[in-house]
Amino acid sequence: MKRMQGIILTLVILVLCIAGVALIIVTIPNKDVIILDDKSFLEDVAISEDNITISCIISIENKSESIKTVSIDGKLQEIVKNAVLKDATVRGKFALDNSEEIVIAPKEIIKNVRIIFETTYSGEIQLKNRELPKMEVMYVE
Structure with a gap:
């Protein structure tokens, strides 16, 4: 059970990191x-x-x-x-x-x-x- 929670937490953190990078890329000074x-x-x-x-x-x-x-x-x-x-x-x-x-x-x-x-x-x-x-x-x- 703890292993599953760890995997889910890791996936959530990974998705948030990817979303943050995507947001930065979408509107950056040119x-x-x-x-x-x-x-x-x-x-x-x-x-x-x-x-x-x-x-x-x-x-x-x-x-x-x-x-x-x-x-x-x-x-x-x-x-x-x-x-x-x-x-x-x-x-x-x-x-x-x-x-x-x-x-x-x-x-x-x-x-x-x-x-x-x-x-x-x-x-x-x-x-x-x-x-x-x-x-x-x-x-x-």
């Missing part, structure tokens, strides 16, 4: 695909009741030799003051197809892509400046 800051800008900020929507125009470059599927996370808390955002980091949606992911070919530059970040907030919201929020490109595999 250095092959970058946002070209000098060709990107904050387009618009819309504030209504308790929602904030930030629209950015970005250009993305795939520096690798392979096709990449990526998503973009925006660190929105860094550009607002006097408010608390529900989510300090928000996964952006590409306006073209309302998807959180984009596929980019090897050595390709995609210019002028609209990405939208949306979350709720509490407090009196103000922007610190009109700069892009800090964004991180994440692999989607």
